[in-house]
Amino acid sequence: MTEVHAVTTRMQRESGILYHFRDHLPLTDRTPMLSLHEGGTPLVHAPRLAAWVGVPELYLKYEGLNPTGSFKDRGMVLAVARAVEDGARAVLCASTGNTAASAAAYAAHAGIRSIVLLPAGRVAAGKLAQAVIYGADVVTVDGSFDHALALALNASRKFDLALVNSVNPARIEGQTTAAYEICDALGDAPPVLALPVGNGGNITAYWLGFRRALEHGRATRLPRILGVQAEGAAPFVHGAPVEHPDTVATAIRIGRPATWEPAIRAAQDSGGAFRAVSDEAILEAYRAIAAHEGIFCEPASAASVAGLRAAVRAGAIDAAQQCVCILTGSGLKDPDTAVANVEIGAPIDMNDVEYIGRLI
Numbered sequence: 001m002t003e004v005h006a007v008t009t010r011m012q013r014e015s016g017i018l019y020h021f022r023d024h025l026p027l028t029d030r031t032p033m034l035s036l037h038e039g040g041t042p043l044v045h046a047p048r049l050a051a052w053v054g055v056p057e058l059y060l061k062y063e064g065l066n067p068t069g070s071f072k073d074r075g076m077v078l079a080v081a082r083a084v085e086d087g088a089r090a091v092l093c094a095s096t097g098n099t100a101a102s103a104a105a106y107a108a109h110a111g112i113r114s115i116v117l118l119p120a121g122r123v124a125a126g127k128l129a130q131a132v133i134y135g136a137d138v139v140t141v142d143g144s145f146d147h148a149l150a151l152a153l154n155a156s157r158k159f160d161l162a163l164v165n166s167v168n169p170a171r172i173e174g175q176t177t178a179a180y181e182i183c184d185a186l187g188d189a190p191p192v193l194a195l196p197v198g199n200g201g202n203i204t205a206y207w208l209g210f211r212r213a214l215e216h217g218r219a220t221r222l223p224r225i226l227g228v229q230a231e232g233a234a235p236f237v238h239g240a241p242v243e244h245p246d247t248v249a250t251a252i253r254i255g256r257p258a259t260w261e262p263a264i265r266a267a268q269d270s271g272g273a274f275r276a277v278s279d280e281a282i283l284e285a286y287r288a289i290a291a292h293e294g295i296f297c298e299p300a301s302a303a304s305v306a307g308l309r310a311a312v313r314a315g316a317i318d319a320a321q322q323c324v325c326i327l328t329g330s331g332l333k334d335p336d337t338a339v340a341n342v343e344i345g346a347p348i349d350m351n352d353v354e355y356i357g358r359l360i
């Protein structure tokens, strides 16, 4: 083996969340140490956005920099590794897009098949492109995400397939690692953490992760967790399922969350709350995050910032505190929402240098 090869194989072996958090995750001697270099995402200091939100100190955990562009990779790497360990030949999931992209990528990396069930017509272009190119069997379902999940649960039982939705405990375990990373980056847990909530898996994982960080001495306190939903898909805010969920933030367009009690406990026990924001507020935050900080997240991710801003304005949160917002996915997932309502001018003459001068 050449020296370069030895270094690259070590870099590969010593990467990803299974390696970095091996002492905190449910691994056995037989768990394959899969990695696409997920985790280790940056916590970006965001002073201009902080002023826009109305807080003194704001950090953005940019989960869009995971290998398939969303936090789903943290849970998926473990869920697929455990499925392989158990001898599964295929994994199955229902998805608004990001779970499908992640499941398809890790299944491809592990050399097994993936079957993904998507609500017909409501999946962002980038996510569909990923599922297709990673080689998943893409099945569209005539119904919402909630219907697709019910079908996936049913099929997984009937055909003994490894279901990798967030009802799979490995998903939640893998996702706890983001809370450890935030504590390690800040030297403690932040007083306030805001994140978008759809199925309720991620808020459950963060709360579990922060409590473990406290137990292990990685943190001396716990954050108040603000779970943010879109007004048209806010079952946790209403305390009841929503029959026809609708929002521009397709990743959180969920009316019947699969994880209910633990998600509610995360908000309640942490002294936090759930809050709903309008699609206009989500899109305003989406543009502000990009324009003020140079970070392009997907609309669902921007709900965290929109919700924090609304909570500060309503006096629901002590505004004099350090805050962290989770940006759950990359803006490149959903280019159509970014360019909707934008007019790009007609082409200019190739010699029209004065045109540029008039812009400044």
Ligand SMILES: *Cc1c(COP(=O)(O)O)cnc(C)c1O
Pocket (backbone or CB within 6 Å): 070, 071, 072, 098, 099, 166, 196, 197, 198, 199, 200, 201, 202, 203, 251, 252, 298, 300, 301, 328, 329
């Ligand atoms: C999955 C997802 C969410 C919602 O997470 P849940 O665990 O379903 O609550 C939010 N944002 C993005 C980008 C997602 O992919």
